[in-house]
Amino acid sequence: xxxxxxxxxxxxxxxxxxxxxxxxxxxxxxxxxxxxxxxxxxxxxxxxxxxxxxxxxxxxxxxxxxxxxxxxxxxxxxxxxxxxxxxxxxxxxxxxxxxxxxxxxxxxxxxxxxxxxxxxxxxxxxxxxxxxxxxxxxxxxxxxxxxxxxxxxxxxxxxxxxxxxxxxxxxxxxxxxxxxxxxxxxxxxxxxxxxxxxxxxxxxxxxxxxxxxxxxxxxxxxxxxxxxxxxxxxxxxxxxxxxxxxxxxxxxxxxxxxxxxxxxxxxxxxxxxxxxxxxxxxxxxxxxxxxxxxxxxxxxxxxxxxxxxxxxxxxxxxxxxxxxxxxxxxxxxxxxxxxxxxxxxxxxxxxxxxxxxxxxxxxxxxxxxxxxxxxxxxxxxxxxxxxxxxxxxxxxxxxxxxxxxxxxxxxxxxxxxxxxxxxxxxxxxxxxxxxxxxxxxxxxxxxxxxxxxxxxxxxxxxxxxxxxxxxxxxxxxxxxxxxxxxxxxxxxxxxxxxxxxxxxxxxxxxxxxxxxxxxxxxxxxxxxxxxxxxxxxxxxxxxxxxxxxxxxxxxxxxxxxxxxxxxxxxxxxxxxxxxxxxxxxxxxxxxxxxxxxxxxxxxxxxxxxxxxxx
Amino acid sequence: xxxxxxxxxxxxxxxxxxxxxxxxxxxxxxxxxxxxxxxxxxxxxxxxxxxxxxxxxxxxxxxxxxxxxxxxxxxxxxxxxxxxxxxxxxxxxxxxxxxxxxxxxxxxxxxxxxxxxxxxxxxxxxxxx
Numbered sequence: 001x002x003x004x005x006x007x008x009x010x011x012x013x014x015x016x017x018x019x020x021x022x023x024x025x026x027x028x029x030x031x032x033x034x035x036x037x038x039x040x041x042x043x044x045x046x047x048x049x050x051x052x053x054x055x056x057x058x059x060x061x062x063x064x065x066x067x068x069x070x071x072x073x074x075x076x077x078x079x080x081x082x083x084x085x086x087x088x089x090x091x092x093x094x095x096x097x098x099x100x101x102x103x104x105x106x107x108x109x110x111x112x113x114x115x116x117x118x119x120x121x122x123x124x125x126x127x128x129x130x131x132x133x134x135x136x137x138x139x140x141x142x143x144x145x146x147x148x149x150x151x152x153x154x155x156x157x158x159x160x161x162x163x164x165x166x167x168x169x170x171x172x173x174x175x176x177x178x179x180x181x182x183x184x185x186x187x188x189x190x191x192x193x194x195x196x197x198x199x200x201x202x203x204x205x206x207x208x209x210x211x212x213x214x215x216x217x218x219x220x221x222x223x224x225x226x227x228x229x230x231x232x233x234x235x236x237x238x239x240x241x242x243x244x245x246x247x248x249x250x251x252x253x254x255x256x257x258x259x260x261x262x263x264x265x266x267x268x269x270x271x272x273x274x275x276x277x278x279x280x281x282x283x284x285x286x287x288x289x290x291x292x293x294x295x296x297x298x299x300x301x302x303x304x305x306x307x308x309x310x311x312x313x314x315x316x317x318x319x320x321x322x323x324x325x326x327x328x329x330x331x332x333x334x335x336x337x338x339x340x341x342x343x344x345x346x347x348x349x350x351x352x353x354x355x356x357x358x359x360x361x362x363x364x365x366x367x368x369x370x371x372x373x374x375x376x377x378x379x380x381x382x383x384x385x386x387x388x389x390x391x392x393x394x395x396x397x398x399x400x401x402x403x404x405x406x407x408x409x410x411x412x413x414x415x416x417x418x419x420x421x422x423x424x425x426x427x428x429x430x431x432x433x434x435x436x437x438x439x440x441x442x443x444x445x446x447x448x449x450x451x452x453x454x455x456x457x458x459x460x461x462x463x464x465x466x467x468x469x470x471x472x473x474x475x476x477x478x479x480x481x482x483x484x485x486x487x488x489x490x491x492x493x494x495x496x497x498x499x500x501x502x503x504x505x506x507x508x509x510x511x512x513x514x515x516x517x518x519x520x521x522x523x524x525x526x527x528x529x530x531x532x533x534x535x536x537x538x539x540x541x542x543x544x545x546x547x548x549x550x551x552x553x554x555x556x557x558x559x560x561x562x563x564x565x566x567x568x569x570x571x572x573x574x575x576x577x578x579x580x581x582x583x584x585x586x587x588x589x590x591x592x593x594x595x596x597x598x599x600x601x602x603x604x605x606x607x608x609x610x611x612x613x614x
Numbered sequence: 615x616x617x618x619x620x621x622x623x624x625x626x627x628x629x630x631x632x633x634x635x636x637x638x639x640x641x642x643x644x645x646x647x648x649x650x651x652x653x654x655x656x657x658x659x660x661x662x663x664x665x666x667x668x669x670x671x672x673x674x675x676x677x678x679x680x681x682x683x684x685x686x687x688x689x690x691x692x693x694x695x696x697x698x699x700x701x702x703x704x705x706x707x708x709x710x711x712x713x714x715x716x717x718x719x720x721x722x723x724x725x726x727x728x729x730x731x732x733x734x735x736x737x738x739x740x741x742x743x
Contacts, residue, residue, distance in 0.1 A: 042632070045725040067728050280742075291661070310658045312740070316638040317647050317655040 004185060005150065007157045007456020009194070010137060011449040012174070014098045015223035015256075016051040017133050018449035019141070022456045024157075030457055032201060032450040037140045039079030040066055048144065049080065051445060056094040056132055057082035058121050070143050078136040087283050091117055096224060097129030099361050101170045102163075102250050104554045108173055108606055130177035134160075138181060154182040159452040163220075164190040164229045164471055165250035167529050168585035169554050169606035175584055187455075188583035192218035192229035193244060193466045194451030195407040199439055200463045201454045207240055209439065210403070215245070215384055215393050216439070217401035219373070219420060222408035226251040226369055228376045230399055231466055234387050244468030246383035246399065247531055248376040249551065253338075253364040255290075255410040261333045261367075262289040266307050266323040275321050281309055285323075292325040293334065297413040303327050339370050339419045344378070344398055344427040346371045350547075370423050377401075377427070379532050379548060386534070395428055403437045407444050469503030469579060473533050475542065475550060476575065477526025478513065493543055494528050494550060496536040498577035498585060508578035509538035510590070515575065517558050517589060520567035524555040527605075538577070556587065557604045564595045575603065624733040625724050629670060631737045634662025638737075670723055676716025685712045 009020040009032065019035040036048035046068060057077045059066050066077040077085075086093035094113045101108055103126075111123040124132070141153040162174055171188055178186045195218055200206045210216065212235035220227040228248035234241050263286035267277055277285065285307065292305035304326040311319025348366035366372070377398040384393025384400075393400050404421065411417055417438060425435045443450075458465050475494035497511050517523050528550040536542075542550070560571060573589040580586050587603035594600075630636040639659045644652055667673065676695050679685050687696055689706035695716065698708060 041725060044727050044729065044731045046728060047725045069726075069728060072729060306654075306657060308654055308658045308661075310635055310655075311638075314638045314737075315642060316635050316658065317642050317644050318651045320651070320654045320658055322654045322657075 004155060004157045007159060007453050008141075008153060009449045009452025009455065010134070010158065010160045011191075011194075011446075011452065012098060012130060012133060012160055012162075013054060013222065013448070014096055014225055014254075016053055016445070017137065018051055018446050019137055020446065020449040020453035021156075022453040024456060024460075032198070032453040034446050034449065035141065035144065037079070037137060038069075038143055039136070039140065040068060040077045040081040041079070042081060042084075047080075048140075052079045052133065052136065052140075053083035054095065054097065054133060055079065055082035055086050056097075056124075056129060057085040057089075058092050058117075060092070061120065068139075068143075070139050076132075078132055087287075088280070090114075092121060094124070094129050096361065097126045097133075099224060099252060100126035101130065101173055102166060103361060104167075104169070104552070105362070108169070108554075127173045127177050128180075130174060131180045134177060134181035134183070138183075152182075154184065156185070157456055158183050158186045159189050159455050160186060161189050161191045161194045161448050161452050163225065163227050163250055164192050164244070164247035165227055165531075167472065167553050168470075168474060171584045172605045175582055186582060189452050189455055190229065190244065190247075190471070191448050192220060192227065192247075192405075192407070193231070194448045194455065195220065195405060196231060196242075196466060197451035197454045197458060197463065198447035199405055199451075201450065203440070206464070210240070210242075212240060213388060213393075214402040215388075215400060216403050216405055217399075217424075217436070218405045218407065219411065220407040221369060221410040221416075222254050223256050223410075224252060224254045226253045226364075226372060226408075228373060230380060230383055230401065231468075232384050232387050232393065240464060242464055242466040243387055244466050244471065245387065245393075246376075246380040247471040248372070248380075249531065251364050251372055252361060253367060253369065253372070254408070256286075257363075257367060258334050258338055258410065259286040259290045259293070261337060262286070262293055262325060262329065265329050265333060266325055270309075270321060270323045277309070277321075280312065281321075285309055289325060293330055294413070296325065296327055296330045297334075297415045335415065335419050338367050339416060339423065340368050341419070341423050341426060342368065342370050342374060344374055344396065344430075346374045348372050348375055370420070373420075373424075374398075374427070382534070395433055396430055398427055400428060400433070401436055402434075403439050405439045407447055409444055412444050467503070469501040469506065470498060470585060471500075472529040472531050473500040473536050474498040474577070474585065475528040475530070476511070476515070476556070477528065478515065480543070491543070492526060493541050494545065496538055496540040496542075497575050497587065499537050500530070500534040502577065502579055502585075504579045504581055504583075506579070508576050511575040511577075512539045513541075513574075514572045514592065515558075515589070517560050517571050517573050519560045519565045519569045519571055520562045522557045522559040522604075524557045527553045527556045529553050554606050558589045558601060559604070560589075560591075560601055573601075576600070621733045622722075622724060624736065625727070626670070628733070628736050629666050629724075630663050633666040634659050634664070636663055670725075672720040672722075673717050674720050676718050677712060679712050679715065681712050681715055683712055684709065 005025055007022045011018040019037055020032050021035055022030050022032050034050055036050055037052040038046055038048040039052055041047045059075045065073045067074055082093055086095055109125045109127050111125050113123055113129055117123060138153040160178060162171055210233045212233050214233045216231045218229040230246040232243050232245045267285055288307045292307050295305050296302050304324050307323045307325050309321040348371040350365055380399045381394045381397055406417055421436060474497050476497045477492040478495055479490045480493050495513055530550050532549055572592045576588045576590055578586050588600040589603055590600045636659055687708045
């Protein structure tokens with residue numbers, strides 16, 4: 001396993017995937033390098049590009065094969081061509097599969113994508129979609145390496161990045177997709193940490209830029225998601241150490257929402273002039289607005305940009321509709337709409353939790369990224385306490401960030417970065433504290449993949465490793481033993497099964513409370529996570545909690561095979577939690593009276609729907 | 615790619631049509647339209663074609679001198695790369711004013727095509743269901 005020549009970093013993004021490598025045999029000279037991914041970009045045309053759009057398109061009957069050099073009779077396409085077709089034939093394309101992996105309201109292994117697809121399409125699950133992207137990356141690697149004949153991708157040391165906000169089940173499913181793709185040596189790495197590693201690789205003087213006591217806030221706003229993380233620097237026995245101390249919830253809000261908002265504004269103006277736009281044109285308008293927006297945000301002297309909608313037919317002249325995007329539109333809608341300068345106590349609107357069963361993706365109710373940031377900094381105000389001492393890292397009831405690392409396509413815009421920094425400085429500067437500094441980041445599109453590849457060197461002593469166990473504490477729901485009231489369901493108590501910060505090296509935690517399992521049946525338990533409760537130890541019971549404290553996740557399930565026991569028997573078990581070297585939470589059920597020493601059963605984190613139930 | 619090879623040329627036209635609607639633009643009679651209408655279409659064509667250019671071609675000036683500046687052409691110059699106009703007499707070196715810096719295609723990387731590919735299709739007919 002350690003004969004692997006390369007560490008391969010894979011960014012499995014919501015809108016794009018990227019691939020980077022580090023050649024371990026190069027020793028001190030080793031540097032991360034991006035690998036271009038060959039993909040179908042047009043019917044019958046293949047190109048190697050730095051990004052692989054996360055889309056899968058299914059050919060229609062009669063469309064012919066979407067062949068690749070390594071599979072000439074393929075009936076589906078992954079990448080740029082699929083993304084094009086997503087605009088043209090949305091019903092036949094899978095997109096945002098990654099967002100579905102975080103959706104606790106659906107069975108993530110069920111064949112549900114594309115949502116609303118026509119009958120001739122064989123749907124696949126979000127897990128299988130992830131597998132498809134990984135498979136494509138493997139095949140593309142083999143094709144690109146032909147000249148050098150390097151061993152297959154699946155035999156290398158693989159590091160796959162996941163959002164820090166991914167819960168235990170989403171991580172498990174990502175690993176499942178990796179194993180399905182034939183990968184063996186896989187580790188998960190959190191995206192903000194990968195971004196920080198990319199920064200460390202680019203800045204060999206990083207020890208001068210991060211001092212003990214500093215907290216680095218990583219702000220990642222991509223096409224579809226917004227993620228916040230905090231990493232603290234401390235000194236331990238004279239050496240600098242980095243610890244990931246806080247993560248936020250996964251927020252479905254990003255650049256795509258911004259482009260749609262602009263398209264809506266321009267669309268309204270065109271409608272007022274008497275132009276009617278159909279669905280295709282509205283989609284094309286969002287795309288056109290993106291370009292105009294980028295030009296306005298990158299040059300202060302530009303007051304407005306034309307936004308042209310080409311005719312759909314061949315009569316281009318006279319058939320083109322032209323709208324206008326003004327600086328005011330952009331500043332109002334993007335800067336004030338998504339990054340308003342709000343107060344530190346601003347609260348984002350939240351839709352009432354509709355219970356677990358939600359069909360569509362849970363898009364953020366409030367579009368203001370700064371409000372979500374304020375909430376994160378408030379909720380995590382105490383995150384630095386343990387490491388930095390009493391009150392360490394807190395200022396005015398907020399987590400006190402010293403520097404900021406930006407990541408994600410949206411933050412390529414200097415104006416957006418300025419606005420975020422200005423807002424942060426409003427909050428933190430109230431007591432004359434120093435303004436936050438922005439760490440000069442690497443390429444926001446490729447930093448995560450590069451950082452993941454570079455992690456292969458970090459594991460061997462290069463740079464500095466970011467520590468931190470689970471970013472959440474996990475809880476199992478048990479029925480309260482209080483006397484039952486007829487007609488009312490007994491209340492649930494949440495029992496901590498894995499404490500915050502449980503690390504790979506830590507001894508496994510065993511829950512003192514017993515749970516009852518029925519032999520031969522899948523017994524489900526409610527499952528919760530908290531990014532805020534840091535002091536609970538295994539066995540702590542909570543009778544009451546706020547929505548901010550505990551978030552309900554997919555139920556977990558224990559199935560005891562009958563062997564040696566009678567089906568239907570009631571068996572008391574204890575739960576044991578540990579973190580695997582891969583980076584996932586392992587929950588096991590240990591019977592109080594094992595049939596054989598060491599008998600234990602794996603607890604399923606993302607409940608698999610029984611085929612019989614469908 | 616030798617002279618008269620239609621395939622590469624057709625493929626490039628296909629790309630320029632796909633990204634920049636160039637064939638639509640050239641196929642249309644524009645005399646009866648206003649400058650504003652032609653201008654609006656020209657923006658679309660320019661944006662898309664330019665993107666295609668930058669992606670698939672590397673084009674550089676033949677002479678890296680500002681147009682309007684004096685320049686000297688030495689002996690042994692390539693007459694297909696540098697054209698002399700005006701008061702041309704005698705031999706090199708020639709001294710004159712650069713009117714057009716020229717263009718040279720440094721590189722062209724057209725996408726690889728797979729299998730049967732009808733290069734004559736510059737744009738498929740589009741039917742909405």
